[in-house]
Amino acid sequence: MHNVAHRGYSAVAPENTLPAFAAAVRAGATLVEFDVRTTVDDVPVVIHDRTLDRTTTGSGHVWDVSYAEVAALDAGSWFSPAYAGVRVPTLAATLELLLAPGPGLLLEIKPPATLSQVKTIVELVDEYGLAGRTIVQSFDPAVVRLVREAGPALRRGLLRLRFEADTVDLADELEVVCLNPSTADVLGDPPTVSALTARGIDVMPWTANDMTEWPRLTEAGIAGLITDRVAELTGWSAAR
Numbered sequence: 001m002h003n004v005a006h007r008g009y010s011a012v013a014p015e016n017t018l019p020a021f022a023a024a025v026r027a028g029a030t031l032v033e034f035d036v037r038t039t040v041d042d043v044p045v046v047i048h049d050r051t052l053d054r055t056t057t058g059s060g061h062v063w064d065v066s067y068a069e070v071a072a073l074d075a076g077s078w079f080s081p082a083y084a085g086v087r088v089p090t091l092a093a094t095l096e097l098l099l100a101p102g103p104g105l106l107l108e109i110k111p112p113a114t115l116s117q118v119k120t121i122v123e124l125v126d127e128y129g130l131a132g133r134t135i136v137q138s139f140d141p142a143v144v145r146l147v148r149e150a151g152p153a154l155r156r157g158l159l160r161l162r163f164e165a166d167t168v169d170l171a172d173e174l175e176v177v178c179l180n181p182s183t184a185d186v187l188g189d190p191p192t193v194s195a196l197t198a199r200g201i202d203v204m205p206w207t208a209n210d211m212t213e214w215p216r217l218t219e220a221g222i223a224g225l226i227t228d229r230v231a232e233l234t235g236w237s238a239a240r
Contacts, residue, residue: 002224003233004106005029006207007048011228014079015055016046017086018097025102028234031135032098033106033226036091038117043067044091044124047075048110054078056088063112091121095128105134106226108159113143115150122151135178144174159206160185163192171201178202178223183213186220197221211236 008020009027016034024032035048040063047070052058056073058065067090076083089097098105109121125134136147137157147156157178158171163185171179179196183205186193193203202223208214209228214236217225227233 001218001222001237002030002204003028003230003237004031004033004204004224004226005103005230006033006226006228008032008034009228009230011230014076014083014086016048016089017075017083018089018093019076019083019086021094021097024230025098027231029103029230031104031106031224033108034094035108035110036121037062037110038113038120039067039070040064041066042117042120043070044117044121045070046089046091046094050110091124092128095124095130099128099130103133105130106157107134107136109136109138109143109147111138111140111143113138113140113146115146118143118146119150122147122154125154126151137176137178137180141170141174144176148174163189167192168195168199171196172199176201178204180204180206180226182206183208183210183217186217186222187213190220193220193222197223208233 005024007015009023010020013020013023034046036044038044051061056075058073070088075088076086125131135155135157137159138144139159144156155177158176160181179201186205196203204224204226206226208225
């Protein structure tokens with residue numbers, strides 16, 4: 001079962017930063033999940049929110065500012081004074097950090113994203129030789145289609161806010177290797193989980209931070225848990 005570090009080991013370091021990714025590797029993550037957006041000057045950076053406000057000292061939409069502006073921001077102080085001065089990493093810096101043999105990458109492209117921007121992301125993954133260890137996913141099916149166009153051989157995933165009537169058909173159409181819903185959907189809709197796994201599509205729910213749910217989630221046939229509690233999941237899995 002995959003231990004998927006949600007935005008890195010975000011329980012112990014500021015999410016989507018290099019310290020969080022390094023901590024995830026040390027804590028035993030088998031996949032490191034992170035989010036990619038593109039600045040106004042077409043530099044892919046690793047940040048979750050549409051705006052800079054929550055996790056940096058800046059403000060405004062990521063796609064409205066230059067990389068130079070993003071690079072000057074503090075992305076660690078909001079989490080703890082110990083991380084003051086930590087920056088929003090570029091995708092390139094993240095790939096460089098994770099280059100050594102280790103966990104796979106679960107790279108989420110956040111919309112809006114153009115074909116050109118998706119191509120840049122896909123080309124960077126390929127340039128670093130990480131295509132074989134990477135799954136590129138999105139909540140937006142249109143972005144997943146762009147990934148297929150930009151890198152047909154790259155493994156794709158689809159995120160869902162909830163299971164809907166077209167979930168299985170959409171997974172088939174997009175030819176994804178994983179479909180990642182909420183933990184509530186996995187626990188509440190076993191038939192959809194079974195339909196997906198029967199097709200060879202992995203199900204990895206988010207965000208599995210309640211340890212009391214881990215036994216039921218694993219019994220549901222999931223392929224991994226996306227969690228902020230990476231070390232705890234490593235220990236729990238080893239003790240099963």
